[in-house]
Amino acid sequence: MTGATIDHLxxxxxxxxxxxxxxxxxxxxVQTAIIYQQHRYLASRCxxxxxxxxxSPGYPIxxxxxxxYPTSFGLQxxxxxxxxxxxxxxxxxxxVTGTPITYPKTGLTYSNITMGFGNFLLVPYTKAxxxxxxxxxxxxxxxxxxxxxxxxxxxxxxxxxxxxNPLTASVKVYGLGFPLSNATISYCFLKVKASxxxxxxxxxxxxxxxxxxxxxxxxSFQNVAxxxxxxxxxxxxxxxxxxxxxxxxxxxxxxxxxxxIDSFAQRRxxxxxxxxxxYGGPPESAVFFNATFVLLTEDFxxxxxxxxxxxxxxxxxxxxxxxxxxxxxxxxxxxxxxxxTYKSNNEDGIVLMPWGMSTxxxxxxxxxxxxxxxxxxxxxxxxxxxxxAYQAKLALWSFKGYSVVG
Amino acid sequence: xxxITIEYTIMVPLLILQIFLFPLAAGLxxxxxxxxxxxxxxxxxxxxxxxxxxQLYFSLNHETIGNGTRITNNPGVPPLIEDHYFTATSxxxxxxxxxxxxxxxxxxxxxxxxxxxxxxxxxxxxxAQWQNSTYMSxxxxxxxxxxxxxxxxxxxxGE
Numbered sequence: 001m002t003g004a005t006i007d008h009l010x011x012x013x014x015x016x017x018x019x020x021x022x023x024x025x026x027x028x029x030v031q032t033a034i035i036y037q038q039h040r041y042l043a044s045r046c047x048x049x050x051x052x053x054x055x056s057p058g059y060p061i062x063x064x065x066x067x068x069y070p071t072s073f074g075l076q077x078x079x080x081x082x083x084x085x086x087x088x089x090x091x092x093x094x095x096v097t098g099t100p101i102t103y104p105k106t107g108l109t110y111s112n113i114t115m116g117f118g119n120f121l122l123v124p125y126t127k128a129x130x131x132x133x134x135x136x137x138x139x140x141x142x143x144x145x146x147x148x149x150x151x152x153x154x155x156x157x158x159x160x161x162x163x164x165n166p167l168t169a170s171v172k173v174y175g176l177g178f179p180l181s182n183a184t185i186s187y188c189f190l191k192v193k194a195s196x197x198x199x200x201x202x203x204x205x206x207x208x209x210x211x212x213x214x215x216x217x218x219x220s221f222q223n224v225a226x227x228x229x230x231x232x233x234x235x236x237x238x239x240x241x242x243x244x245x246x247x248x249x250x251x252x253x254x255x256x257x258x259x260x261i262d263s264f265a266q267r268r269x270x271x272x273x274x275x276x277x278x279y280g281g282p283p284e285s286a287v288f289f290n291a292t293f294v295l296l297t298e299d300f301x302x303x304x305x306x307x308x309x310x311x312x313x314x315x316x317x318x319x320x321x322x323x324x325x326x327x328x329x330x331x332x333x334x335x336x337x338x339x340x341t342y343k344s345n346n347e348d349g350i351v352l353m354p355w356g357m358s359t360x361x362x363x364x365x366x367x368x369x370x371x372x373x374x375x376x377x378x379x380x381x382x383x384x385x386x387x388x389a390y391q392a393k394l395a396l397w398s399f400k401g402y403s404v405v406g
Numbered sequence: 407x408x409x410i411t412i413e414y415t416i417m418v419p420l421l422i423l424q425i426f427l428f429p430l431a432a433g434l435x436x437x438x439x440x441x442x443x444x445x446x447x448x449x450x451x452x453x454x455x456x457x458x459x460x461q462l463y464f465s466l467n468h469e470t471i472g473n474g475t476r477i478t479n480n481p482g483v484p485p486l487i488e489d490h491y492f493t494a495t496s497x498x499x500x501x502x503x504x505x506x507x508x509x510x511x512x513x514x515x516x517x518x519x520x521x522x523x524x525x526x527x528x529x530x531x532x533x534a535q536w537q538n539s540t541y542m543s544x545x546x547x548x549x550x551x552x553x554x555x556x557x558x559x560x561x562x563x564g565e
Contacts, residue, residue, distance in 0.1 A: 005413050008413060008417045012417065012420055012421070012424075015424060016424075019424075019427070019428060019431065023431060023435065026435050026439070027435070030435075030438060030439055030442050033442060033443075033446065034442055034446070037446040037449060037450070040450070040453075041449055041450075041453055044453035044454075044456075044457065045453070047457070048456065048457055048460055048528070048529070049529065051460065051461070051464065052460065052529045052530075055464040055467075056464065056467065056531050058531075059506045059507075059531065059532045060506075071502075071504045071505065071506045071507045071508075071532065072506060072507055072508040072531055072532045073508065074531070078469075081468050081470065136501065136502065137501065137502075137507070137508050138501075138508060138529055139501035139508055139510045139527065139529055140529075
């Protein structure tokens, strides 16, 4: 009877093993389905939250042009409908990418978006909306985390091809992987002129050129020496697609003027000596400046807007204690570019600051960092920021990992 | 033959136990499966309903839209989930005590005749208002409507 006993033992064991295996597999299938659905649910929330951010101006509706904190968060331009975003609300988002800087003379830390030397957007933390506040205003704190990225779609690249007499530059206009053939390109050329005095003087030129089939165009300027500083801003458009690019050449990056936003409500900008921020050593040397403002007009051209002397457009700043910073008032709420020419010890240069995020096609990354997150969903919208084509992408995750709650 | 007796004494009850245990386990697992499936379908409907409410709000929330404008939308969610209809109720709250803060509409969907219930939060602006109402998925008047009054947007279920 030993055979029958072994038969029984084997069959019972196999039977039990089969049941355990079946339960395990079934459970796994159910869990997979639930997790899949939770991911779908999170994707749906991602789309809804992105719409909340992009289709609502927040409250007050013009909070981007004030120094107050909104009580409801949204980025839509209140003057428009659909996916048109306020360039000023975007400016007030605390950037997650740039290294913040501290300016001892105001005692403030500044959110930093710097796109290469001379292209700065520095907004004090006291005026910028931080991620924590945004999650609370959206009602998703402690449940969901996000990162919002707003990047320009059209890339306008300017390359200097000949340094002087004539100065020649190549302008290339590209979309997402394709050239903007026959695009119209309006440009603004501003050159720091050689002068005997301390205050830098400049001359400007405006014009329009057309891109070829490859999306490229060439522009040249006479009477530009190889040791002269200049900036070339190009504003390209083709059937509703609009992009912007810029290129600067400066003779000195040692001492320069740094523009810091002081007040959105009063359109006031602080001009600081770079040594005060980057802690340069002696010798001290004053930096003299002369500022101007270039508007992006509705007919896709660039136009210089005269600034009165009372706005603080001309002055000097120095380094160290007892040397106050300068104040400058931007004359308008129309988006444009603040151009500050500077001169110190016969070296000169130009720095730019966007007034309205889109005017220099600056990207924005706002929110938490994406590292170490368990599961991230993304949603994308094509948007316009003051007419400039951008793409907004929201990355969203749940603090509960897979176990998403509503 | 004592070992045969012992073998039958142990093995036969065990096998008989298996006869009951297997259907019991299978039934339990099937209940979990059916419950999960219904919860997933209900969650899907909740997401859809929430998005509809939000889109209606955004459509009216602009100064170019005049007071008194009213829109109604059939959200297109299925009337029945596995032969059960569901109901949706909602409550609105502000996310903070600050005046004019964002409002959260908490949607609760319950599948009738079952224990299945899901919740969803919809983010709306400070001028959103909610009128107490119930959405019945199998009703011929199953819809979401929004109306603008003095800058505020009143949302509710029903035509």
